[in-house]
Amino acid sequence: MTAAVAFPWTPSLRVPDPAVRVLDPRFARYRLPHARLERLGGGMRWAEGPVWFGDGRYLLLTDLPEDRILRWDEATGTLSTFHQPAGKANGLTRDRQGRLIACEHGGRRVTRTDYDGRITVLADQYDGQRLNSPNDVVVAADDAVWFTDPPFGLASDYMGRRGAAALPANVYRLDAGGELTCVAEGLEGPNGLAFSPDGATLYLVESRAQPARIVAYDVGADATLSNRRLLVDAGAGRPDGLRIDADGNLWCGWGGGEGLDGVRIFAADGTAIGHIDLPERCANLCFGGAHGNRLFMAATGSLYALYVNTRGAPWASDPGEDA
Numbered sequence: 001m002t003a004a005v006a007f008p009w010t011p012s013l014r015v016p017d018p019a020v021r022v023l024d025p026r027f028a029r030y031r032l033p034h035a036r037l038e039r040l041g042g043g044m045r046w047a048e049g050p051v052w053f054g055d056g057r058y059l060l061l062t063d064l065p066e067d068r069i070l071r072w073d074e075a076t077g078t079l080s081t082f083h084q085p086a087g088k089a090n091g092l093t094r095d096r097q098g099r100l101i102a103c104e105h106g107g108r109r110v111t112r113t114d115y116d117g118r119i120t121v122l123a124d125q126y127d128g129q130r131l132n133s134p135n136d137v138v139v140a141a142d143d144a145v146w147f148t149d150p151p152f153g154l155a156s157d158y159m160g161r162r163g164a165a166a167l168p169a170n171v172y173r174l175d176a177g178g179e180l181t182c183v184a185e186g187l188e189g190p191n192g193l194a195f196s197p198d199g200a201t202l203y204l205v206e207s208r209a210q211p212a213r214i215v216a217y218d219v220g221a222d223a224t225l226s227n228r229r230l231l232v233d234a235g236a237g238r239p240d241g242l243r244i245d246a247d248g249n250l251w252c253g254w255g256g257g258e259g260l261d262g263v264r265i266f267a268a269d270g271t272a273i274g275h276i277d278l279p280e281r282c283a284n285l286c287f288g289g290a291h292g293n294r295l296f297m298a299a300t301g302s303l304y305a306l307y308v309n310t311r312g313a314p315w316a317s318d319p320g321e322d323a
Contacts, residue, residue, distance in 0.1 A: 011037060011039065012036060015033060015035075015036060016032075016034075016035075017035065017037050017306075019276060019277040019278070020035075020037070020277075020306065021274060021277065022273075023272050023273055024267070024271055024273035024274070026271075026273045027265060027274030029309060030249075030265070030308050030309045030310050031308070031309065032307055032308060035306060035307040037276070037278075037304060037305075038305045038306070039304050040072055040079075040302075040304065041072060041078075041079040041302065041303050042301050042302040042303070043301065044066070044298075044302065044303075045063055045064070045065035045066055046064045046065055046283070047061055047063055047283060047298035047299060047301065047303060048061065048062045048063070048090050048091065048284050048298050049061055049062040049089065049091040049092040049103075049136070049283075049284050049298065050092070050285060050286045050288075050297075050298045051092040051094060051286055052288025052289070052296065053094070053098075054289075054290070054292075055098065057073065057074040057075055057290075058071050058074060059071070059072045059286075059296055060072075060100065061092070061296075062089045062090055062091075062092060062102075062298075064088050064089070064090060064105060064158075065159065066084070067084060067085045067086055067087075067088050068081055068082075068084035068086050069081075069082045069083040069084070069086045069092070069102075070082055074289075086104070087106045087111070088104060088105040088106030088153060088161065089102045089103065089106075090102075090103045090104070090105050090133075090135050090153070091103040091134075091135055091136035091137045091147070091284065092137070093137050093138055095139050095143065096139060098115075099112050099113060099114055099115065100112065101122070101137055101139065102137075103135055103136060103137050104133075104134060105133040105134070105152070105160030105161070106160055106161045108124060108130050108131045108133055108161075109124035109131060109134065110124075110134050110137065110145065110174070122145060122178075123145075123147075123180050126167060126170075126182065129166035130166055132149045132150060132151045132154060132166075132169065133149065133150065133151060133152055133154055134147050134148070134149050135150055135152060135153075135190070135191055136148050136192045136193055136241055136284070137193075138193055138195060140195060140199060140223075142175075142223075143175075143176040144173050144175045144223065145173070145174040146171065146172070146173050146174075146183070146193060147171070147193075148169075148170075148171050148187075148191060149167065149171070149190070150169045150189050150190050150208070152189070168185050168186045168187075169186065169187045169188070169189060169190050170183075170185045170186070171184040171204065175223075183224065184228075188208045189206055189209065190205070190206060191204075191205040191206070191240055192204070192205040192239070192241035192252070193205070193242075194242050194244045195244065196244060196248055196313075197244060197246060197247075197248055197313040197314070199219060200218065201217065201218060201219060201268075202216070202219050203216050203242060203244070203250060205252070207239060207240060211233055211234050211235055211237075212237065212239055213230055213232060213233055213234055214231045214232035214252070214266070214270075215228055215229065215230055215231055216228075217229075231270040232250075232266055232272075236256050236257075236260065237255070237260050237264060238254065238281070239252050239253065239255075239264070240253040240254070240255065240283045240284060241253045241283060241284030242285075243285055243286055243287060243313075244312070245310040245311065246312065246313050246314070247310060248267075248268040248313075249265055249266065249267055250266040250268070252265070252266065253283050253284050253285055253299075254275075255282065261279070261281045261299075262275060262277045262282055262297075262299075263275065263276040263278070263282050263285060263295070263297055276306060278297065280299040280301060280302055281299060282297050282300075282304075283298050283299065283300070284297075285298065286312065287311060288312075289307070291311065292312050293309065293310065293311050294307050295307075
């Protein structure tokens with residue numbers, strides 16, 4: 001697979017790129033005046049879960065319907081198959097040791113892949129019941145793995161494996177010792193999640209709420225969640241995955257049609273401050289590149305990138321981004 005795929009989209013020749021819109025003056029500092037949106041490759045059916053491997057100068061992302069993990073190499077600019085089949089993997093991240101952590105819709109589990117290729121199952125059941133379809137995942141500063149478990153992958157064999165949910169749609173935390181606890185339960189489509197740079201706040205997308213929303217929780221010293229509050233009412237928008245920059249802003253994969261498809265950026269107070277227009281709905285994203293200032297966006301059938309004037313939070317979004 002290469003990046004040379006016919007697609008009815010032409011990058012802008014103008015700078016600043018009109019696809020990068022300032023909705024609030026606070027976003028102006030993050031838009032680089034000479035950076036333009038790039039399409040790095042295509043050919044996916046539903047692109048998800050990008051994660052940056054700085055030590056190898058490559059990005060991994062998933063393509064659920066094709067049951068594969070893809071690799072984009074910075075040096076060559078090419079896409080290739082990294083692993084197939086892949087358990088209908090969705091969200092990806094890295095742990096504190098740089099190993100790949102994957103949420104598998106098909107396998108209904110969370111796995112870790114070591115550098116030698118060995119795969120370890122981290123979690124596949126809770127309270128004696130199978131997980132639904134782990135969706136997105138982050139690793140906290142204490143090495144705990146946090147993940148969402150909606151029933152999305154049980155609806156069809158296209159994005160997962162048809163089946164019945166045995167558990168509510170919950171958020172789980174797997175501590176460094178291997179103990180799995182439910183930290184938030186009975187949610188309306190828990191999807192993307194991320195921590196604030198200081199780890200004191202957890203942000204969570206509830207994509208099946210009407211309208212969809214982003215909520216925030218306080219994270220206690222004992223890793224319990226409290227003070228749930230509405231941060232963003234998505235209105236006509238369709239939020240998915242999200243990542244946090246070093247200043248605490250939320251960069252969220254967004255959909256809803258023309259004018260909404262792309263990435264919506266929010267300040268920590270929930271104000272929409274910027275938007276990156278894409279010709280496809282964006283599912284998930286991550287920061288990466290040599291200096292952590294390149295935003296990679298997995299959007300339906302394509303992978304896009306944009307240099308921005310910020311970096312991913314050191315550990316709150318994808319551990320290892322700055323490796």
